[in-house]
Amino acid sequence: MKVKVSPSQVAGSVAIPSSKSLAHRAIICASLAQGTSTVSNITYSKDIDATIACMEALGAKIKKQETSCIITGTNVKNRTEPVSMDCNESGSTLRFLIPLCALSNQKATLIGHGRLMQRPMDVYAKIFKEQQLSFKQTDHMEVCGPLQPSVYKIRGDISSQFITGLLLALPLLAQDSQIEIIPPYESKSYVDLTLQMLKTFGIIIHQTDATHYQIPGHQSYLAKDVRVEGDWSQAAFYTVLGAIQGPLTLNNMKADSLQGDKVVIDAIHNKTWQQDHLIIDRAPLAGQTIDLANCPDLGPILCILAAYSQGTTHLIHAQRLRMKESDRIAAMEEELRKWNVDVSSTYDTITIVGKETYRKDGVEIHGHNDHRIVMAMTIFGLCAQSPCIIDDAQAITKSYPNFFQDIQAIGGKVEIL
Numbered sequence: 001m002k003v004k005v006s007p008s009q010v011a012g013s014v015a016i017p018s019s020k021s022l023a024h025r026a027i028i029c030a031s032l033a034q035g036t037s038t039v040s041n042i043t044y045s046k047d048i049d050a051t052i053a054c055m056e057a058l059g060a061k062i063k064k065q066e067t068s069c070i071i072t073g074t075n076v077k078n079r080t081e082p083v084s085m086d087c088n089e090s091g092s093t094l095r096f097l098i099p100l101c102a103l104s105n106q107k108a109t110l111i112g113h114g115r116l117m118q119r120p121m122d123v124y125a126k127i128f129k130e131q132q133l134s135f136k137q138t139d140h141m142e143v144c145g146p147l148q149p150s151v152y153k154i155r156g157d158i159s160s161q162f163i164t165g166l167l168l169a170l171p172l173l174a175q176d177s178q179i180e181i182i183p184p185y186e187s188k189s190y191v192d193l194t195l196q197m198l199k200t201f202g203i204i205i206h207q208t209d210a211t212h213y214q215i216p217g218h219q220s221y222l223a224k225d226v227r228v229e230g231d232w233s234q235a236a237f238y239t240v241l242g243a244i245q246g247p248l249t250l251n252n253m254k255a256d257s258l259q260g261d262k263v264v265i266d267a268i269h270n271k272t273w274q275q276d277h278l279i280i281d282r283a284p285l286a287g288q289t290i291d292l293a294n295c296p297d298l299g300p301i302l303c304i305l306a307a308y309s310q311g312t313t314h315l316i317h318a319q320r321l322r323m324k325e326s327d328r329i330a331a332m333e334e335e336l337r338k339w340n341v342d343v344s345s346t347y348d349t350i351t352i353v354g355k356e357t358y359r360k361d362g363v364e365i366h367g368h369n370d371h372r373i374v375m376a377m378t379i380f381g382l383c384a385q386s387p388c389i390i391d392d393a394q395a396i397t398k399s400y401p402n403f404f405q406d407i408q409a410i411g412g413k414v415e416i417l
């Protein structure tokens with residue numbers, strides 16, 4: 001799918017979709033709980049649909065309603081049959097579910113699409129090898145448990161999703177386990193989201209210091225009704241758009257959210273909270289240095305902020321952007337260069353010398369089949385002085401199917417071609 005994005009002046013307010021990360025966690029925890037839970041304020045997407053389908057494959061009963069799910073949980077430890085499930089392109093779904101699938105001694109087959117099977121899985125490969133469990137990764141994955149209580153020593157600089165996956169499964173083992181993170185410990189904010197959701201569903205994890213977790217075994221998830229808060233990763237697109245050509249009002253956001261991507265508001269100056277409404281307004285934008293170690297998903301949209309900021313912006317500790325739905329450093333560099341943006345990169349940094357306006361005829365942007373590349377480049381195009389075409393625009397359905405409608409509703413000129 002291609003879209004034509006034209007210069008626009010946006011205004012008004014937007015209801016930010018609910019957090020994909022928190023929805024994954026709530027749906028999985030509810031699917032593991034004895035009894036029936038309601039998870040409300042869900043923004044459905046391909047990633048969330050993948051988690052729903054996988055938890056149903058594991059035995060949960062999930063009734064999808066317009067913006068909520070009624071979920072009756074299952075005991076994944078008692079799985080007596082092999083199972084097969086499709087994680088689509090969702091790294092969260094795949095990595096959160098592998099340890100849960102390995103609580104049984106029956107084979108689990110997990111398939112993926114896009115780059116999913118090329119994204120790092122060696123943290124799990126090492127664990128399964130150490131415990132002499134079957135772990136096969138080709139164009140799909142095949143795993144077999146039973147996972148054992150242990151002291152799990154894992155690198156913290158590949159993906160926090162491995163830590164979340166273990167934290168979801170280990171409490172269900174008969175004995176206690178520990179997790180020791182080998183520093184640097186990156187994307188830690190996502191593990192904090194996991195701990196918060198586990199506590200909500202009655203699971204206790206003891207964090208003894210910054211890199212150590214004690215996980216009591218023999219625990220049970222308890223049914224709970226939860227409402228998913230707004231998604232700061234998605235709010236970031238409107239935060240940057242508002243900083244360039246605001247004012248814009250963002251609704252459905254929590255000022256005290258644990259989401260790591262909330263730091264996007266620290267990168268801009270003109271923001272005002274009015275209860276749960278966040279008003280972002282334009283202000284002179286200056287280059288800055290931003291550490292992406294704990295907020296990798298902000299990488300693409302912060303490149304757009306940098307492009308429209310006077311002076312030089314350095315995005316550092318960005319190496320894990322290369323391991324997402326696309327190599328997001330290479331993708332942003334390639335696409336911004338088409339607009340004559342002064343951008344350069346190293347293995348783990350992006351440097352951009354920004355300016356106020358961009359005008360160039362015939363710009364054709366490639367979306368790299370990556371939702372965050374498509375959404376970031378749409379924001380760039382809305383603020384530019386000439387139109388552009390973006391392909392792979394359907395990639396937004398991975399996390400935010402209504403993105404273009406929401407952009408149009410605030411005056412963004414986006415035409416589906």
Ligand SMILES: O=C(O)C1=C[C@@H](OP(=O)(O)O)[C@@H](O)[C@H](O)C1
Pocket residue numbers: 020021022092158159160161164186187190191296297320
């Ligand atoms: O746990 C999560 O919900 C996520 C963790 C992050 O991955 P990493 O921990 O690999 O950075 C992030 O990129 C992803 O979009 C969602």
Ligand SMILES: C=C(OP(=O)(O)O)C(=O)O
Pocket residue numbers: 047089090091092093297324325372399
């Ligand atoms: C990388 C992302 O998600 P996941 O890791 O779940 O595929 C994302 O939403 O940008």
